Amino acid sequence: MKILIIIPAYNESLNIVRTVDSLKDAKLGKKYTLDYVIVNDGSCDNTKEICEENHFNVINLPVNLGIGGAVQTGYKYAYYNNYDIAIQYDGDGQHDAAYIKDLVKEIEDGNDIAIGSRFVKELSEFKSTFIRRCGINFLSFLIKILTGKKIYDPTSGFRASNTRIIKEFATDYPTDFPEPDSITKIIKKGYRVSEIPVKMKPRLDGVSSLTTNIFKPAYYMIKVSIAIIIAGVTTRKVGDKNE
């Protein structure tokens, strides 16, 4: 079984080597081949040089497309190279490769997409601010209303997909708020989504794109809510005539 780890990276020169090294913690059985691809989203630091020095498998995007476009590149790569499972894995070292086998198991059990969630059960020790937690709960609530399914961590970027979802994402992937938006669409289309608890590590180096000023998160919440509502209302089940 061929598994591809998609690592989107924008100015992650401080973290990228550590991230790739961390994949050895995945410890999958003999029947799996674990490949990875870094999608360097037009970084303006030396991410590209570091990847090339280390002979990492890297796709260098000629321009900065944003997280949605970068992740979709990974799904296209997975689709073109016939991977069975694609897993998104952040380039900043927040995700723990030890959970990859759990995500893979969820897919093998017949789920189309498996989310590594910070908030399922009380396992979460993730240091998240109160405000951020409220925001995520609100998005979770919104998705519950629109789709009828409770997703505890709709913003998680640690997700595994099977071939059907790889194909979906390779063809159509949201640009601006990819995680919550795409998960809403996927549930609406009638795919099977599962969520498993994972622990995430705090970011070690560099800055997150969301915490640079106070207005950004507020504006983000409004935009992402509207995007989810549109996705929830307009997406039809696969096979329905209106699609």
Place this chain on the structure above:
Amino acid sequence: MISLLVICVLGFLFVLWAVKKKEMLFKHALLWWFLDIILIILIFIPGILRFIADLMGIETISNMIFLFGFIIVLGIILLLTMLVAEQKAQITTLSQEVGILENKVRGLENGNHKKTNR
């Protein structure tokens, strides 16, 4: 009246020059020329404006012109934003394919001896 006519003719010629220099698409030039010709007709037969204004129950012609001007400009901006979205989608696809191809070329050049599989 003369000055308005001069502006319209200059506008027409400017669009023609832009098309010639490939700084404007022909289909967009047609749109501007069409507007230009309507304006020229209105300059010569101002009675049309009075007639339409009375028909719509608008008291002053200038108000009507502002209304139409506003609607037309908004319409054009709407079309342009749609065009931007279309081009963004095209650029995204192009960049992704270029990136994937470049990755593949690099792999072939290295003769795959540095296998990336872990």
